[in-house]
Amino acid sequence: DADVTQTPRNRITKTGKRIMLECSQTKGHDRMYWYRQDPGLGLRLIYYSFDVKDINKGEISDGYSVSRQAQAKFSLSLESAIPNQTALYFCATSGRGSEKLFFGSGTQLSVL
Amino acid sequence: GENVEQHPSTLSVQEGDSAVIKCTYSDSASNYFPWYKQELGKRPQLIIDIRSNVGEKKDQRIAVTLNKTAKHFSLHITETQPEDSAVYFCAASGFGAGGTSYGKLTFGQGTILTVHP
Numbered sequence: 001d002a003d004v005t006q007t008p009r010n011r012i013t014k015t016g017k018r019i020m021l022e023c024s025q026t027k028g029h030d031r032m033y034w035y036r037q038d039p040g041l042g043l044r045l046i047y048y049s050f051d052v053k054d055i056n057k058g059e060i061s062d063g064y065s066v067s068r069q070a071q072a073k074f075s076l077s078l079e080s081a082i083p084n085q086t087a088l089y090f091c092a093t094s095g096r097g098s099e100k101l102f103f104g105s106g107t108q109l110s111v112l
Numbered sequence: 113g114e115n116v117e118q119h120p121s122t123l124s125v126q127e128g129d130s131a132v133i134k135c136t137y138s139d140s141a142s143n144y145f146p147w148y149k150q151e152l153g154k155r156p157q158l159i160i161d162i163r164s165n166v167g168e169k170k171d172q173r174i175a176v177t178l179n180k181t182a183k184h185f186s187l188h189i190t191e192t193q194p195e196d197s198a199v200y201f202c203a204a205s206g207f208g209a210g211g212t213s214y215g216k217l218t219f220g221q222g223t224i225l226t227v228h229p
Contacts (some may be wrong), residue, residue: 033216035219040121040221040222041221042116042118042201042219042220042221042222043156043201043203043219043222044219045216045217045218048216058216059113059218090155090156099144099146099161099205099217100146100158100161101148101156101158101217103155103156103157104155105154105155106155
């Protein structure tokens with residue numbers, strides 16, 4: 001089945017380290033998104049991309065950067081991780097003309 | 113930008129009872145309102161959605177109602193079952209000129225629903 005795959009599933013790192021979270025999809029969707037989930041805060045949009053040459057900031061982009069390497073790949077980087085970036089990170093995709101999001105399985109990141 | 117408020121943050125019901133979760137939104141241009149369910153340790157999945165040209169939509173035991181004037185929408189689950197226990201998220205997004213979707217959702221804070229057998 002077509003899917004959205006995130007790697008790694010879990011990551012523990014130290015303050016100041018550079019971290020990359022990767023997302024790939026076999027759904028053939030143009031649009032990809034990065035969200036973070038924190039208890040009591042819901043899902044907040046970090047960055048989104050409507051195609052390979054289109055990158056947009058979401059509501060909480062500070063401290064993050066992204067790269068859309070191909071239609072199927074969208075990576076999220078934390079240039080210098082800090083403890084309040086500890087969260088569950090989800091990649092998601094949607095097809096052109098559709099608002100339905102398909103989420104990956106998530107990456108639990110802990111910054112010590 | 114859009115702001116979505118969701119209540120309650122936790123909801124506990126007995127099996128067979130009904131559950132209602134409510135959301136309000138701030139942007140009158142929003143016209144698409146989905147609900148996602150996230151089971152423990154799993155990814156969020158769409159369970160039902162509604163567009164602003166209708167006031168209610170049903171799918172078996174779940175229904176969503178929309179009041180555009182008041183800018184609020186609600187999820188109703190009837191005859192709850194233990195497998196309905198999960199975190200539920202509401203969300204909102206809008207369309208641009210010509211019907212092009214903005215394509216990005218603003219989510220509420222989530223409601224932890226627990227259904228006791």
